[in-house]
Amino acid sequence: MKQQVMDYIDQSRDEMLALWEEFVNVESAKDHKAGIDSLISKVEEILQAENFQTRVISYEKAGNAVVAEFGDVEKEKPIIFIGHVDTVFPKGFLADHPFQIKDGIAYGPGILDMKGGVVSILYAVKALRAANFDTYPLKVMIVGDEESAHVDSDAKNMLLEESKNGAFAFNTETGNLENNLSIGRAGGSIFELEVYGVASHTGIDWKSGRNAIIELSNKMIEIDAASNHEAGYTYNVTLVEGGSAPNTTPDYAKASIGTRCQTKAQQEMMHQKLEEISAKTFIEGTKTTLTYLGGFDPMEVSDKNRALFEVVKKTAIELGMDEPNAVVSKGSSDSAYSQSAGVPTVCSLGPVGDGNHTPHEYAIVETLFERCKLLAVTVLNV
Numbered sequence: 564m565k566q567q568v569m570d571y572i573d574q575s576r577d578e579m580l581a582l583w584e585e586f587v588n589v590e591s592a593k594d595h596k597a598g599i600d601s602l603i604s605k606v607e608e609i610l611q612a613e614n615f616q617t618r619v620i621s622y623e624k625a626g627n628a629v630v631a632e633f634g635d636v637e638k639e640k641p642i643i644f645i646g647h648v649d650t651v652f653p654k655g656f657l658a659d660h661p662f663q664i665k666d667g668i669a670y671g672p673g674i675l676d677m678k679g680g681v682v683s684i685l686y687a688v689k690a691l692r693a694a695n696f697d698t699y700p701l702k703v704m705i706v707g708d709e710e711s712a713h714v715d716s717d718a719k720n721m722l723l724e725e726s727k728n729g730a731f732a733f734n735t736e737t738g739n740l741e742n743n744l745s746i747g748r749a750g751g752s753i754f755e756l757e758v759y760g761v762a763s764h765t766g767i768d769w770k771s772g773r774n775a776i777i778e779l780s781n782k783m784i785e786i787d788a789a790s791n792h793e794a795g796y797t798y799n800v801t802l803v804e805g806g807s808a809p810n811t812t813p814d815y816a817k818a819s820i821g822t823r824c825q826t827k828a829q830q831e832m833m834h835q836k837l838e839e840i841s842a843k844t845f846i847e848g849t850k851t852t853l854t855y856l857g858g859f860d861p862m863e864v865s866d867k868n869r870a871l872f873e874v875v876k877k878t879a880i881e882l883g884m885d886e887p888n889a890v891v892s893k894g895s896s897d898s899a900y901s902q903s904a905g906v907p908t909v910c911s912l913g914p915v916g917d918g919n920h921t922p923h924e925y926a927i928v929e930t931l932f933e934r935c936k937l938l939a940v941t942v943l944n945v
């Protein structure tokens with residue numbers, strides 16, 4: 564069966580490149596729901612042709628998602644594949660950066676993160692189907708709002724719930740030149756801290772003023788000091804605004820705070836600490852609100868993830884590829900949710916490249932096929 568799967572992928576090279584091009588040449592930033600939705604429909608169509616049962620989950624503001632299953636998932640736990648079709652590149656970016664291949668390197672918005680990964684999933688699944696693989700049912704979940712951390716949808720819960728019946732999960736997020744695969748990932752949240760003070764003339768009436776910027780500054784300093792680099796969690800004050808005129812006591816100030824952590828316990832503790840600091844008052848008469856804007860849970864490192872990584876590693880060696888490393892990534896991904904559901908998960912299995920989220924994002928073409936093979940053969944080896 565292995566040879567059959569490998570041959571199928573070898574024979575599909577042109578088709579895979581054509582699909583990669585087709586995917587990259589559809590704009591799919593957060594502000595282009597129509598583009599994202601058309602990609603989700605395309606994924607659905609491809610999987611329907613493989614006799615998958617598909618469901619598109621429509622969201623009003625966010626890009627849609629698709630869940631596709633093959634086989635009896637009630638009876639047997641499925642192998643799960645996770646990916647996303649949205650990118651960080653704004654509307655209009657594509658016009659000057661269309662899909663192109665030069666000297667074995669592919670360029671274009673989302674080429675690496677992660678339209679190549681989605682192509683890998685689809686062709687791994689097609690190859691397994693063509694070889695009549697039926698040891699496990701297969702389940703593909705592709706979302707359309709990963710880059711915005713699912714703030715406008717309930718895709719996080721959807722991924723968590725839909726993962727609960729999984730046997731193993733693979734996420735073909737951005738591969739990297741170091742050949743690192745993620746068995747854990749940082750979590751991160753974004754909060755907004757808003758302080759309301761009292762405006763006054765800074766000369767005539769300075770006494771009745773309540774300075775929102777000073778109140779906010781005290782809080783920001785406490786928040787920053789609460790970071791613990793050794794333990795792996797940090798608070799980052801990233802944006803600040805406030806005040807209305809040089810001679811008016813500011814009655815409003817706002818800060819954005821990003822958090823990073825390794826475990827769910829840290830994430831909860833950090834949220835609580837922010838609540839505590841927010842509730843303190845340094846200047847009587849000011850009022851502070853804290854708003855959670857969104858974020859990712861951490862993908863916690865587990866023995867189950869390590870064990871699944873070992874299968875991937877063995878498969879890579881078997882296929883004559885470089886031996887991958889198991890790492891805990893500083894970036895976040897939807898693997899957090901399959902891991903949270905208790906499913907062994909390995910992430911960063913997509914094609915290899917660099918420059919993620921930048922105009923020079925690129926992927927090494929040959930790794931599209933390599934990673935597709937690695938994924939499909941790993942499924943045969945689990």
Ligand SMILES: [Zn+2]
Pocket residue numbers: 647676677709736737
């Ligand atoms: Zn991504």
